[in-house]
Amino acid sequence: MIKxxxxxxxxxxxxxxxxxxxxxxxxxxxxxxHMDCDVYVDDSVTSFLDIGEHDLFITSALTNNISFxxxxxxKPLSSSPSGFGAGIERARLxxxxxxxxxxxxxxxxxxxxxxxxxxxxxxxxxPTIDRPLSFSYFTPVHVVGIRFQGQNLGDxxxxxxxxxxxxxxxxxxxxxxxxxxxxxxAHIKPKDQMRIGFGLFNEDYKDVDLSGHNHxxxxxxxxxxxxxxxxxxxFANFGNKLHVLDEFSMNITSMDSIGMAENxxxxxxxxxxxxxxxxxxxxxxxxxxxxxxxxxxxxxxxxYFVGYRHEFTPMLNVKAQVEYYYSDMTYMNRTNMKWxxxxxxxxxx
Amino acid sequence: MVFxxxxxxxxxxxxxxxxxxxxxxLDFSSDYQIIANExxxxxxxxxxxxxxxxxxxxxxxxxxxxxxxxxxxxxxxxEEISRIIYDKSFYGVKKFWLSLVFQGRFNAPNFFDSDEEIxxxxxxxxGALGFVSKKASVSEKFVITLIP
Numbered sequence: 256m257i258k259x260x261x262x263x264x265x266x267x268x269x270x271x272x273x274x275x276x277x278x279x280x281x282x283x284x285x286x287x288x289h290m291d292c293d294v295y296v297d298d299s300v301t302s303f304l305d306i307g308e309h310d311l312f313i314t315s316a317l318t319n320n321i322s323f324x325x326x327x328x329x330k331p332l333s334s335s336p337s338g339f340g341a342g343i344e345r346a347r348l349x350x351x352x353x354x355x356x357x358x359x360x361x362x363x364x365x366x367x368x369x370x371x372x373x374x375x376x377x378x379x380x381x382p383t384i385d386r387p388l389s390f391s392y393f394t395p396v397h398v399v400g401i402r403f404q405g406q407n408l409g410d411x412x413x414x415x416x417x418x419x420x421x422x423x424x425x426x427x428x429x430x431x432x433x434x435x436x437x438x439x440x441a442h443i444k445p446k447d448q449m450r451i452g453f454g455l456f457n458e459d460y461k462d463v464d465l466s467g468h469n470h471x472x473x474x475x476x477x478x479x480x481x482x483x484x485x486x487x488x489x490f491a492n493f494g495n496k497l498h499v500l501d502e503f504s505m506n507i508t509s510m511d512s513i514g515m516a517e518n519x520x521x522x523x524x525x526x527x528x529x530x531x532x533x534x535x536x537x538x539x540x541x542x543x544x545x546x547x548x549x550x551x552x553x554x555x556x557x558x559y560f561v562g563y564r565h566e567f568t569p570m571l572n573v574k575a576q577v578e579y580y581y582s583d584m585t586y587m588n589r590t591n592m593k594w595x596x597x598x599x600x601x602x603x604x
Numbered sequence: 605m606v607f608x609x610x611x612x613x614x615x616x617x618x619x620x621x622x623x624x625x626x627x628x629x630l631d632f633s634s635d636y637q638i639i640a641n642e643x644x645x646x647x648x649x650x651x652x653x654x655x656x657x658x659x660x661x662x663x664x665x666x667x668x669x670x671x672x673x674x675x676x677x678x679x680x681x682x683e684e685i686s687r688i689i690y691d692k693s694f695y696g697v698k699k700f701w702l703s704l705v706f707q708g709r710f711n712a713p714n715f716f717d718s719d720e721e722i723x724x725x726x727x728x729x730x731g732a733l734g735f736v737s738k739k740a741s742v743s744e745k746f747v748i749t750l751i752p
Contacts (some may be wrong), residue, residue, distance in 0.1 A: 281671075283705075283712045317710050319669045319731075324708040349708065351662050353668075363708075377706050406709060407660045447658065447691075447700075531693060569698040603702070 261551040267456065289378040289512075289601040294547055297593035305331065307599075310344070310376045328376055329602045344376055344397065347402075355456035359402040365395050366402075366416040366440045367454035368502055369489035370522075378601035379569075382500060383562065383595075384576045387522030388542040392551045393485055393506040395422040395456055398436060412444035442489075449492045456485040462543035482509045498526030498534065508548050516548035532566040552586035558595075630689050632750065639746040640733040642666055643727050647749040656733060657689050658700075659710040662714075664731060672701075672713035673722055673734030681737065 289307040295302065308330040315323045332340030347361030366372040368388060371394055374380035390396065402418015407414065417440035442452030461480040484507040492499045502522040509515040520543070526536035541557040544597045562576035578595040638653060638740040644666035648656075655661070656670060663669050677694060679709040680687040705712045716722045719736040726746060736742065 281711060312706070313703060314708070314712060317667070319667075320663070322708075322711060345708075347708070355662055357662075373703065380703060380706065406662075412660070531695060540743055569695060569702055 260325060265591045280306045285312045285477060285603060287312060287377045287379055287603045289599055292598045294596040295593050308376060328378060357404045359404055362397060362399045364439050365398045366550045367438055367456045367485060368394060368487045369452055369491050370502055371396060379572060382524050382526060384574050384599045388501050388556055389504045389520035392542060393504050393520055398422045414442045416440040447463050448494050452489040454487040458483050479510050479512055500524040509551055510549060513547050516545035518544045518548055532565040537561040554584045556582045572601055574599045635738055636735045637738050638735045638748040638750060639726055639742050640748055641746060642668055643731045645748055648752045649751050654689055659704055668731035671729055673726055673730040673732050674713050674715050676715035676717050678717040
């Protein structure tokens with residue numbers, strides 16, 4: 256007969272009811288994908304037909320208060336012989352420890368902005384074809400770490416997120432010059448369709464190649480320690496008659512040798528639904544990086560867009576968009592103005 | 605003068621809105637019954653019901669997870685229930701839940717084609733919450749009374 260020590264028995268007596276046991280495993284598997292057709296017109300005309308990211312999305316309630324969420328994405332990768340590469344974009348376990356308060360561990364999207372928190376890989380949920388410009392330069396998209404989350408608290412549906420982790424995907428939390436990244440975010444949802452949020456992020460980098468993350472913070476590798484800070488304000492309102500989404504980012508990077516750089520970005524989308532499924536929209540997006548910034552280098556980009564989204568079902572839509580895009584990559588002494596015509600078919604299954 | 609007009613107009617709109625809401629509540633309580641398995645509740649008002657169906661609470665007072673059960677597009681009452689509970693079309697409700705599930709904020713709701721299927725699922729799953737027509741035969745232990 257196996258004898259268990261009293262301490263072990265006590266441990267199981269405490270942990271077992273906390274973890275809970277589900278009566279039936281509830282797992283759902285979905286997929287998301289998109290295809291794009293783009294035409295760029297500047298001095299010449301260039302066109303593309305692309306198979307975009309394809310996303311296998313899995314959620315499962317493992318016990319009454321522990322759930323799993325995973326996303327495996329196959330996306331275009333020019334260095335691969337097939338032209339595609341696969342990666343785990345999210346794999347997280349969520350433990351709901353008290354009412355609407357949870358502890359999440361694993362790889363997740365940093366909740367620093369509305370867009371990254373709400374619909375990062377699901378193009379079928381995007382209001383426009385592209386992500387905001389800040390995603391290519393400022394937004395730390397993924398984090399491996401531990402997250403404390405609260406949702407729908409009080410009458411204003413207050414929510415908070417505190418995340419400690421690593422966004423460079425090296426997996427290293429401490430050691431050398433490295434310390435965990437910190438994300439602090441809070442939001443309220445005064446109405447069903449409205450969310451107002453604020454997020455702060457800080458992490459230090461040194462000798463880290465961030466260029467491998469094609470939508471992440473920084474395009475350049477720096478050998479001196481650099482402090483990366485991001486403040487983000489989001490306003491989203493998707494009402495029956497008007498859609499508004501504003502994502503404002505202020506990014507401050509600092510290095511001992513050359514000091515501090517203040518960078519800004521703002522994306523605004525306004526949609527005016529004719530009917531629930533027919534949504535014309537317009538907006539603009541800009542990004543500005545100061546000369547002292549060594550991660551993203553001095554540059555200015557702005558795009559104006561007008562488009563139309565036609566939703567056939569909640570899981571199938573087509574977006575058509577015309578953009579005027581101006582970019583001044585000062586660090587390369589290169590400017591470019593072009594018109595972009597884009598169509599995207601986005602779907603879920 | 606202008607302020608007075610705005611004040612009276614606001615008052616009229618508020619009264620109209622409350623009359624509409626009360627009418628919806630009456631329709632709901634006379635046509636439907638709320639059912640839940642081991643919720644720990646025997647009564648609920650419509651405001652609380654709406655919050656629970658919108659994923660405001662992860663768990664019941666019994667500490668069991670809330671499992672949302674909704675009529676599918678094939679269910680004859682799908683549109684009406686969507687309007688009453690979510691103030692959206694059924695299409696809008698599907699979008700609402702797809703977004704919540706994609707964010708990892710709530711487990712996916714379960715959609716069923718008929719009242720019989722809804723009752724069967726709820727009776728077999730602790731924490732499940734749904735509603736069915738008043739005419740449907742349901743064990744008393746699952747019924748939650750709607751209060752004003």
